Amino acid sequence: MRLSPQLVIDAGAGHVALAIFAPGAGGRLVLEDFARETTSSDPSLDAGWVARMAGSLAKFSAGWKFRGPAVLAVPGHITMTKFIRTLAVMPSLRERVIRFEAAQSLPLPLETVVWDHLVVADGEENTEIMLSAVKLDVMENLCAAVEAAGFPAKRAVSSCRALVQAFRFNYPDATGPVLVVDVGARATNVLVIGPAGRFFARTLLLGGNAITAAVAEELQVDYAAAEKLKIEAVQHRPDRHFDSPARATVERSAADFAGRLQQEIVRTVGSFGWRTGTPPPVALYLTGGGANLPGLESALAESLKMPVRRYDALRNIELSGKARSAGAAEAGHLLANLVGLAASRPREVGSASGLLPPGIRAARTFRRRQRALLCAGALLVFALLAPIWHFRRLAEAERARVADLRAQLPSVQAIAQQNDANLGRLAVTSRQIDATRRVLEARSSWIEFLGDLESRLASAGDVWLDRLAVISPPPTRVEARGRTALPPPVGQLRVGGRLFDAGNPLGKVGPGAYARLQTLLASLTASPFVATIADEHFDNSQPGILRFDFTLTVDPQHPL
Numbered sequence: 346m347r348l349s350p351q352l353v354i355d356a357g358a359g360h361v362a363l364a365i366f367a368p369g370a371g372g373r374l375v376l377e378d379f380a381r382e383t384t385s386s387d388p389s390l391d392a393g394w395v396a397r398m399a400g401s402l403a404k405f406s407a408g409w410k411f412r413g414p415a416v417l418a419v420p421g422h423i424t425m426t427k428f429i430r431t432l433a434v435m436p437s438l439r440e441r442v443i444r445f446e447a448a449q450s451l452p453l454p455l456e457t458v459v460w461d462h463l464v465v466a467d468g469e470e471n472t473e474i475m476l477s478a479v480k481l482d483v484m485e486n487l488c489a490a491v492e493a494a495g496f497p498a499k500r501a502v503s504s505c506r507a508l509v510q511a512f513r514f515n516y517p518d519a520t521g522p523v524l525v526v527d528v529g530a531r532a533t534n535v536l537v538i539g540p541a542g543r544f545f546a547r548t549l550l551l552g553g554n555a556i557t558a559a560v561a562e563e564l565q566v567d568y569a570a571a572e573k574l575k576i577e578a579v580q581h582r583p584d585r586h587f588d589s590p591a592r593a594t595v596e597r598s599a600a601d602f603a604g605r606l607q608q609e610i611v612r613t614v615g616s617f618g619w620r621t622g623t624p625p626p627v628a629l630y631l632t633g634g635g636a637n638l639p640g641l642e643s644a645l646a647e648s649l650k651m652p653v654r655r656y657d658a659l660r661n662i663e664l665s666g667k668a669r670s671a672g673a674a675e676a677g678h679l680l681a682n683l684v685g686l687a688a689s690r691p692r693e694v695g696s697a698s699g700l701l702p703p704g705i706r707a708a709r710t711f712r713r714r715q716r717a718l719l720c721a722g723a724l725l726v727f728a729l730l731a732p733i734w735h736f737r738r739l740a741e742a743e744r745a746r747v748a749d750l751r752a753q754l755p756s757v758q759a760i761a762q763q764n765d766a767n768l769g770r771l772a773v774t775s776r777q778i779d780a781t782r783r784v785l786e787a788r789s790s791w792i793e794f795l796g797d798l799e800s801r802l803a804s805a806g807d808v809w810l811d812r813l814a815v816i817s818p819p820p821t822r823v824e825a826r827g828r829t830a831l832p833p834p835v836g837q838l839r840v841g842g843r844l845f846d847a848g849n850p851l852g853k854v855g856p857g858a859y860a861r862l863q864t865l866l867a868s869l870t871a872s873p874f875v876a877t878i879a880d881e882h883f884d885n886s887q888p889g890i891l892r893f894d895f896t897l898t899v900d901p902q903h904p905l
Contacts, residue, residue, distance in 0.1 A: 359530030511685030528635025
């Protein structure tokens with residue numbers, strides 16, 4: 346699939362980077378233009394982070410002629426990432442099951458966040474899914490700032506997802522499980538990428554700021570001074586004087602940071618191995634602004650007992666002269682997310698808009714359709730001119746014919762009255778036939794329905810019903826001759842029961858019980874007697890028991 350030129354933005358905690366990518370030869374990408382600006386990553390200035398990012402983008406748009414929709418990487422320090430596993434269900438039920446699991450797994454109500462999902466592994470029995478979520482108000486402010494700078498967001502994905510796609514694009518020949526670690530200012534993304542496209546990701550709220558905070562506390566200086574000392578340690582050159590006590594403090598803080606990072610990496614690798622049974626990684630690729638910390642690479646290699654390599658973000662990227670002069674070659678440690686955004690396809694993300702807020706999605710849909718609607722309206726007006734003239738002539742001819750027909754109207758009305766009488770008698774006969782047919786069908790429908798219901802409950806196992814009640818049947822009609830007709834077929838039933846979780850007899854029911862119940866509901870939906878299931882309610886307050894009740898609408902084609 347050939348990629349179109351696109352604009353991508355990486356809004357990190359300590360930098361803003363923007364690039365334009367175009368398709369190149371042999372499946373490569375061409376970085377046509379690039380811009381970046383470093384911003385303050387002081388946690389005490391969090392309230393102004395979006396404003397600082399918007400100011401940087403405004404500078405970029407003032408210097409660039411190109412503006413337009415952009416793909417946005419959402420930084421890790423504002424993103425929640427969860428991996429969940431659900432039972433494999435039919436495609437028609439997958440969205441419903443994922444939404445249910447998201448409501449159970451995310452720590453905030455779904456209406457207060459923007460969330461997206463990605464199917465990581467789809468097996469015969471289980472489906473593994475990555476959930477990404479951002480607070481709704483934070484994402485709305487971020488998108489508003491990007492659009493105010495002239496780059497409205499057309500899609501937004503998490504930095505973890507962008508990093509996975511970037512590694513797959515730049516290292517398609519990588520064999521064996523590998524680690525990819527992107528050390529940022531506020532957060533670190535740790536990825537374990539296994540075979541067959543499977544991966545696991547964690548976002549650690551541990552970044553270069555931890556070193557700055559430790560230096561500031563030990564030397565009793567403010568954040569800006571400590572950050573300057575850290576940068577001087579990273580960029581230390583023999584021809585420049587650097588105070589040795591301060592350098593020792595920075596190196597000691599960096600060593601402490603490397604130790605904490607190593608512990609979290611080991612925990613991430615263990616979690617991935619436990620979930621998938623994949624062997625340990627064979628190599629670690631290091632990137633991000635924190636990758637330049639002195640001694641970090643060697644410390645991780647020694648503690649993890651594996652080779653640590655610098656991630657090459659430009660491995661399959663061609664640089665234009667303009668991008669090279671803008672410093673893209675020297676900023677390779679900040680390009681991973683940008684490359685991942687440019688290399689991703691819409692089918693490789695959970696939805697077309699990713700993490701965009703609902704209001705922005707609706708506005709984009711309206712703008713996309715507005716021009717087509719205007720063109721369609723104009724074409725419709727021109728297309729109607731000729732038919733209007735034609736039908737006007739036909740109307741004049743019809744007026745003459747109507748005058749002739751009015752003369753024949755009395756005889757036709759007499760025939761119509763006779764037909765009405767015959768139709769009335771036919772309607773009475775049809776009602777009698779329908780009543781007889783319902784009597785015949787009612788003899789066996791309830792037996793067949795209850796037998797079908799019993800077989801589906803038995804298939805679910807450890808499920809029983811407490812209540813099966815008809816909901817408000819309409820009043821009985823009385824025939825014109827004074828005889829009471831049979832009651833109409835049942836329209837809805839209220840069903841209540843309980844499901845026993847044998848795996849948790851004394852505690853709260855587990856996810857498996859919910860999955861079994863969802864499977865039961867799906868099985869009931871497939872019954873020929875059931876049209877829909879609604880008003881579902883679950884109660885897990887009793888140990889080992891999941892109570893449920895729902896409203897079952899009977900299929901009119903199989904009435905009870």
